[in-house]
Amino acid sequence: MTRVYDPAWWLPDPHSATLWGRLGRREPRLGSSALPVTREHWDTPDGDFVELVRLAPSGPTAGQAHASPEDQPRLLVLHGLEGGTHSHYVRALFREASTRGWAAELLLFRSCGSAPNRLPRSYHSGDTGDARLVLERLRQRHPTAPLGVVGVSLGGNVLCKLLGELGPAATELMDGAVAMSVPFDLARASRQIGRGFGAVYEQFFLKSLIPKAKDKLERHAELQSLVSLPRIRTLWEFDDAFTAPVHGFASAADYYERSSSLPYLAGIRVPTLLLNAEDDPFLPPQVLGEVREQLQGSAASDWVTAEFPSRGGHVGFTAGGWPWAAWYYGEWRAAEFLAQAFADANRSRFA
DSSP, rough: OOOOOOOTTTTTTTHHHHHHHHEEEEOOTTTTTOOOOOEEEEEESOOOOOEEEEEEOOSOOOOOOOOOOOSSSSEEEOOOOOOOOOOOOHHHHHHHHHHHHHHEEEETTTSSSSSSSSOOOOOOTTTTTHHHHHHHHHHHHTTTSEEEEEEEHHHHHHHHHHHHHHHHHHHHHHSSSEEOOSSSSSSHHHHHSGGGGGGHHHHHHHHHHHHHHHHHHHHOOGGGGGGOOOOOOOOHHIIIIIIHHTTTTSHOOOHHHHSSSSSGGGGOOOEEEOOOOOTTTTTTTTHHHHHHHHHTTSGGGGGGGEEEOOTTTTOOOOOOOHHHHHHHHHHHHHHHHHHHHHHHHHHHHTT
16 A cells, blocks of 8 residues: 655644644554453573564464464564653554554563662663563564564664674564664764753653662662763753663763674664654754665665655654544555565565
């Protein structure tokens, strides 16, 4: 099916396009009758655990009428900073999966789940280990199922970095990938988000990040020699005071440099869609030009589709003539891209 993205005229600026998803959009709740889910804790090799929210496949997809549930396509979602089951894009992606008969999993990054993690560490934009672990286990448990991954915002950076790290080996773990509203350059994204009205977003994130960090300090005395939490006003200050020392970085600048996905893009060897709006208030638009430069002339250009519409905000991509007739291009486009990747992978398997 073909649908053309025509940004909603009634969301005329980047901030309204961004905020509509949280304030105006309505998606079914995970755990409702429309999207019945289960939660599982999967132990990790370092003695901790990750939490997954899982949606069973609702039925066979087109062309697989006689396939078993184990053969149905699966979607793994990697959420953004302080995201989770409440995130509108997570709910929308699960809705898309359910409509298509797919299974879906949401990886809740450490400290974003329903229970405190065992270890002092938390999560960050460059940590690809847990995502890789979950993908490996999903492949082991469902070896015949097409598998796609959607990473959004922070989760998109994690996904792009993982794809670049794995290179051709990524095809053993997934058949397609979509990274949406990615902060490809973390340092510039951190500076950008606090500018002007963007400070509203920054304070929103800090409102939950700081209490979580204080709870870590209370439960893990060994962190107190590494971390002090003075009055923190920006995400850069938070990452300098907490994220960097807890996860082995020298500073926020060191963390951003080593964790940004931009240098990893040329290594991608899996069908991948990069979907970012040029007016995303979380990222300077010139970074998208650098993304194109990374892809041009590299083998990754054969694998990566870069789609950068002029409007859409951050994880917005709302279309439709009126608010009561809105439709959401981002999640639909992600599912359509993966459906095509699954079809291509199936043809290759049986060629």
